[in-house]
Amino acid sequence: MDAAVSTVSDDRDLRAEVEQLLFLEARLADESRYEEWLALMTDDVRYWVPSGPADYDPDTRISFVNDNRNRLETRVRQLLTGVRYAQTPPSPMRRVISNLEIESTDDDGTITVGSNFVLYELSAQATNELRIWAGRATHRIRRVDSELRIAAKTVELVNATQALPTLAFLL
Amino acid sequence: MRPIIGTEPTGQITSELRADDLMQPGRVNGLAYTDPAVFEAELERIFTSGWVFVGHESEVPAAGDFVTRRLGLDPVIMVRDRGGDVHVMANRCSHRGVTLCQHASGNTGSFACIFHGWTYGLDGALRGVPQPGGMCSDRETLGLNRPGQVASYRGFVFANASGDAGSLDEHLGPGGIELLDWACDLSPVGELQISAGWLGQRVSSNWKMWAESDLDGYHLGRLHASLWRVVPGSQYEAAVLAGENVVTATTRDRGRGHVELEFWRGYDRQLAWLGVERGQVADYCEALIARHGSDRAEELLWQGPPHALIFPNLFLGEMNLAIIDPLAPGLTVHHHTPLLLGGVSPEFNRRVLRQSEAAMGPAGFLLPDDATAAERMQIAFGHSGGWMDLSRGMDREQVDARGDRIGHVSDEVTTRGFWRHWAELMATS
Numbered sequence: 387m388d389a390a391v392s393t394v395s396d397d398r399d400l401r402a403e404v405e406q407l408l409f410l411e412a413r414l415a416d417e418s419r420y421e422e423w424l425a426l427m428t429d430d431v432r433y434w435v436p437s438g439p440a441d442y443d444p445d446t447r448i449s450f451v452n453d454n455r456n457r458l459e460t461r462v463r464q465l466l467t468g469v470r471y472a473q474t475p476p477s478p479m480r481r482v483i484s485n486l487e488i489e490s491t492d493d494d495g496t497i498t499v500g501s502n503f504v505l506y507e508l509s510a511q512a513t514n515e516l517r518i519w520a521g522r523a524t525h526r527i528r529r530v531d532s533e534l535r536i537a538a539k540t541v542e543l544v545n546a547t548q549a550l551p552t553l554a555f556l557l
Numbered sequence: 558m559r560p561i562i563g564t565e566p567t568g569q570i571t572s573e574l575r576a577d578d579l580m581q582p583g584r585v586n587g588l589a590y591t592d593p594a595v596f597e598a599e600l601e602r603i604f605t606s607g608w609v610f611v612g613h614e615s616e617v618p619a620a621g622d623f624v625t626r627r628l629g630l631d632p633v634i635m636v637r638d639r640g641g642d643v644h645v646m647a648n649r650c651s652h653r654g655v656t657l658c659q660h661a662s663g664n665t666g667s668f669a670c671i672f673h674g675w676t677y678g679l680d681g682a683l684r685g686v687p688q689p690g691g692m693c694s695d696r697e698t699l700g701l702n703r704p705g706q707v708a709s710y711r712g713f714v715f716a717n718a719s720g721d722a723g724s725l726d727e728h729l730g731p732g733g734i735e736l737l738d739w740a741c742d743l744s745p746v747g748e749l750q751i752s753a754g755w756l757g758q759r760v761s762s763n764w765k766m767w768a769e770s771d772l773d774g775y776h777l778g779r780l781h782a783s784l785w786r787v788v789p790g791s792q793y794e795a796a797v798l799a800g801e802n803v804v805t806a807t808t809r810d811r812g813r814g815h816v817e818l819e820f821w822r823g824y825d826r827q828l829a830w831l832g833v834e835r836g837q838v839a840d841y842c843e844a845l846i847a848r849h850g851s852d853r854a855e856e857l858l859w860q861g862p863p864h865a866l867i868f869p870n871l872f873l874g875e876m877n878l879a880i881i882d883p884l885a886p887g888l889t890v891h892h893h894t895p896l897l898l899g900g901v902s903p904e905f906n907r908r909v910l911r912q913s914e915a916a917m918g919p920a921g922f923l924l925p926d927d928a929t930a931a932e933r934m935q936i937a938f939g940h941s942g943g944w945m946d947l948s949r950g951m952d953r954e955q956v957d958a959r960g961d962r963i964g965h966v967s968d969e970v971t972t973r974g975f976w977r978h979w980a981e982l983m984a985t986s
Contacts, residue, residue, distance in 0.1 A: 435920065437756055445907050448753045448895060450920045457915070460787050464922060467783040472925030512932035513761050547661065549757025549890040554925040 401488060404499055404527060407534045412483050412503070415556045418476035420462040423556060428530060428537040431455050435541045435557060440524070450546070450553060465554075472511060472554035479555065481505035489524075496528040496537060509551065517551060520544045568984035571598055576984040583948030585976055587938030590763035595983075596886040602982050603869050604629030605718045608728040610871035610880060611635050613751040614643050614712040615899075616662070621679060624662045627882055628704060628718050634658055634668070635714060638679035643709070645716045646681040647702040657701075662754070668701075677701055710734065711741045712749060713871070729867070732811025732961065736863045740873055742853075743862055745844030746900030751878065753910055755892045756918040762931035764870075764883035765975070767891050770927045771872045771879065772865070772971040774808055774818045775949065780930055784922045792830055792861075796823035797966055806966035808950075810974030814868025818966060820875075821860040830861025830875060831908065841901055862896060866971070868978055876909045877917055887935050891924070893917040947972050 407426070414423040427433075434444065435451040444452050453461060464470050485502040492498075505519040526538035541557045543550070566576035571594035579586045579595075589595055603609075611626050612635045623636035625648055632648035634657065648656050650670040657668040657677070667684060668677045676685035681701035686692055705720015715725055722728065729737070741747050760767070770776065777797045778785070785791065785798060796806040797820065806823030810816050821830070828835060835842055835858075846854040865873045872879035874893065882890040895913035897906045916923045937943070950968025957963055964970035 437754060445903070445910070446753060448756055448910060448918075449914060450756060450918060452911070452914055461922070463787040464783045467786050469786075470783040470926070471780060472929045511929045512936065515761075549759040549892070550919045551759050551761075552925040552928050553920040 397488075400497070401486070403534055404488065404497065405486060407527065407536070408483055408486070408499070408501060408525065411536065412481050416479045416481055418465070418473070418479075418555065420465050420556065424459065424462050426536050427455070427458065428528070428535045429455055431458060431536060432538045433458050434539070435543065435553075436546060438547045440540050440542050450543075450550065451557075461556075470554065472552050475510050477510055477555050478508045479505060483523075494528070496526055499525045499527055501525070505557070507555065511552075519557070521546070521557075523557075566980040566984050570983050570985075571595055576980060580976065580980055581944075583951060584944045584946055586942045586944055587934070588942035590765060590935060591886055591938045591940070591942060593886050596763075596883070598983060599883070600629045602985075603979070604883070607722050607869070607982060608706075608715045608717045608725055609869065610867060611645050611707075611714045611716050613749060613878070614709060614714060615749055615751045617643060618752075619664065621664045621666055622662075623658060623665060625658045625660070626880070628716055629883070631718065632656055633704070633716070634701075636679050642680070643714060644679070644681055645704055645707045645714065646700075649702065650675055651683065651699040651701060675699075711737050711747075713737055728813065730811070730813045730815065731959070733813065733815045733867050736811070736815065736817070736865045736867065736873055739860075739863050740896065742849065742857060743845075743896075744898040744900050745841065745848050747848070748899035750897040750899045750906070751894055753895050753897055753913075755880075755894045757882075758891045758893075758917075758919045758924060758928060760889050760891060760928045760931055761887055762889055762928070762935040763886055764881050764889040765979075766931040766934055767872075767879075767881045767889060767927075768866055768869065768975055769972050770931060771874060771881075772808075772816050772818055772975070773969075774806070774820075774966040774971070775969065776930070780926050781923055783926070788922070791832070792820065792824055795825040795829075796820040799823075801965070801967060804966055808964045808966055808968050808970035810962040810970050810977075811865075812960060812974070812978075814975055814978030815866060816868075816971035816974040817863060817865035818971065820864055820966070823966065824859060824861075827855070827858045828861075832912070833908070838905065841905055844900060866975065868975070874917070877913050879917070889931075891928075893924075947976070 411426050433453040436449050465473055482504050483501050487500045489498045489500050502522050507517045509515050509517055521541055521543040524540045525536055527534050528537050566580045568576050570576055570579055579589045609628055612624050616624050617637040620637055620639045623634050626633050633645050634648045635645050637643050648658050650657055652675045653672055655670050655672045657670055674687045678684050683696045683699045704716040704718045706717040708715055708725035774797055804823045807819040809819055862875045863873045864875050870881045876896045877893045878896055879893040895910045897909055947969045950964040954962050954964040954970050962970050
């Protein structure tokens with residue numbers, strides 16, 4: 387078998403594996419299965435929702451979310467108390483993920499994956515409005531004990547520069 | 558029971574509603590949040606005829622730096638000119654009324670209208686008009702419209718559209734001035750550095766619910782229970798959560814609608830407000846002592862920042878500033894930015910930024926729950942309104958030597974103080 391064919395085949399396998407991870411992550415987030423969602427993240431995960439394009443220094447400019455593992459765990463524990471009123475009851479949600487591109491692979495095997503999403507959220511805690519969230523997610527993914535895990539997720543919302551409604555769920 | 562505002566409110570709020578339709582002893586009617594005519598009257602009597610916070614001078618440090626804001630519903634630009642002066646002017650071309658700036662902030666050499674190309678200097682003067690031969694008006698009169706009064710104190714820029722609101726000093730009063738001084742005093746160089754940008758939270762509620770809930774010491778244990786369960790050891794445990802008969806924190810009505818939660822009186826240690834031990838910020842402590850002397854510095858290290866409303870739209874939210882932006886009777890944007898300090902280390906300001914992200918904004922650990930409660934209030938009042946009970950602590954509030962009303966941290970002293978001033982501005986005979 388020639389080398390080029392083998393590479394294409396490996397890429398297809400990797401792409402399929404990455405897709406399965408992102409689809410699983412999306413479904414767990416949609417269904418507010420916070421602990422299972424968190425289990426997909428590495429110990430050094432960073433979860434960032436910038437207040438505009440992700441081209442600025444988050445140590446000097448404010449972000450909607452800028453969580454390390456510790457703060458992300460606190461966020462999840464707060465949701466699990468059952469009295470996080472901004473997510474009580476949890477918003478019914480469904481998101482669609484598409485336009486997936488494997489953008490690069492680092493020397494250590496960490497993959498950078500870009501994808502678009504559209505998310506429909508029913509804000510069931512007060513107004514019962516159907517809210518639409520859209521943007522591009524960039525995942526940094528690497529293998530931990532043979533499983534693909536998320537080491538970073540950056541979510542650039544289409545309307546990140548604007549005032550947003552309550553965002554107490556996981557994007 | 559005593560009336561909510563000290564004397565029975567009289568006069569008309571709108572052509573349909575008398576003051577006592579909305580305010581009676583110990584209670585306020587929800588129509589004050591929902592009635593479009595009340596909202597229209599507020600835009601006129603509070604946001605047009607009164608002083609409104611616009612921004613902080615440190616947001617526009619260089620010539621050409623600008624931010625866009627609203628005075629009530631009217632869009633304005635705050636910009637620094639080449640001479641260093643900060644201007645507040647209409648974000649509206651004097652020709653046909655197109656907004657000039659589309660971005661929340663930026664830097665520019667001039668403001669040019671997309672429609673016909675009229676161009677304005679950083680001072681708002683009309684500089685360029687394409688095809689000037691046909692111009693019949695005097696261009697000197699066609700600079701960008703300005704509020705009748707603009708004034709600043711310690712870098713806090715306020716404007717009054719009507720021009721007949723009295724002085725900013727009168728509006729702030731000694732109580733408001735003390736609050737702004739206090740916020741600036743936290744900096745070892747006496748200067749704030751409002752440079753991290755603002756996040757907006759869009760909420761389907763009336764603006765006044767934010768003026769109230771930002772200053773409500775009663776709801777913390779209940780509405781925000783989820784946070785205290787997962788982040789134990791915060792300064793609010795001793796200040797608010799320890800129990801009605803245990804806590805020593807207080808509420809204060811400083812008059813003119815400027816109201817305050819004095820959490821710091823209930824703290825159990827210095828620097829609780831920053832969540833650090835003294836050794837972690839030794840340089841800061843030393844610098845503060847060098848500036849203020851030991852007594853005031855030690856007091857500041859205990860107190861931390863103020864938690865207060867500067868009526869009507871500026872919330873000094875501890876290590877945050879917030880602007881309450883009314884868009885419609887049932888639509889408000891609550892903007893916030895971290896209260897970064899001049900003269901401190903990058904690590905210090907980074908801590909403030911991270912704390913601000915944790916607490917505030919649409920994804921914060923606190924404010925989303927307030928938004929949910931506010932939206933459910935707006936829904937609950939429907940078309941017919943209904944009475945809210947705001948009497949909590951009326952029988953135990955005290956008046957101190959300078960006339961401030963003071964109560965238990967859970968008492969609705971702040972809410973009543975807000976409504977008292979609201980009624981003074983809104984009720985016309």
